[in-house]
Amino acid sequence: MAAVRSVKKTVRTVTKKEFQRYLARDGHCLHCGDDGDTLVPQHRRNRGMGGSVSRSAASNVIVMCSEFNGAMEASETASVTAQRFGWKLRQGQDPLTTPVFDSWEGVWYLLDDKFEKRETPWED
Numbered sequence: 001m002a003a004v005r006s007v008k009k010t011v012r013t014v015t016k017k018e019f020q021r022y023l024a025r026d027g028h029c030l031h032c033g034d035d036g037d038t039l040v041p042q043h044r045r046n047r048g049m050g051g052s053v054s055r056s057a058a059s060n061v062i063v064m065c066s067e068f069n070g071a072m073e074a075s076e077t078a079s080v081t082a083q084r085f086g087w088k089l090r091q092g093q094d095p096l097t098t099p100v101f102d103s104w105e106g107v108w109y110l111l112d113d114k115f116e117k118r119e120t121p122w123e124d
């Protein structure tokens with residue numbers, strides 16, 4: 001009888017192929033501009049936030065370096081920064097209408113679900 005594996009299953013919501021498309025769209029970490037091999041997909045809406053938006057919609061995923069990705073979970077300061085720049089969404093925010101800030105380029109973008117982005121003016 002096969003042993004039941006107790007390894008925690010990672011829910012893979014972004015495939016390698018999809019990640020290549022995010023890379024092509026974003027080009028680098030939206031926080032620090034890193035374009036090395038530490039980049040990971042960052043989901044703007046957290047699991048459990050509910051709503052009708054698919055977590056894996058292209059507008060909900062951005063490219064970040066793993067360092068800042070981790071910091072957002074661990075540090076309140078990084079988390080606040082992330083919310084201010086649209087990298088992390090608050091309850092009720094829609095990834096399609098909430099722009100993200102590319103702090104490397106200094107430009108706000110609106111993302112769509114076709115792996116495209118367009119510049120947008122943003123006044124808070």
Ligand SMILES: [Zn+2]
Binds near residue numbers: 030065067
């Ligand atoms: Zn970074």
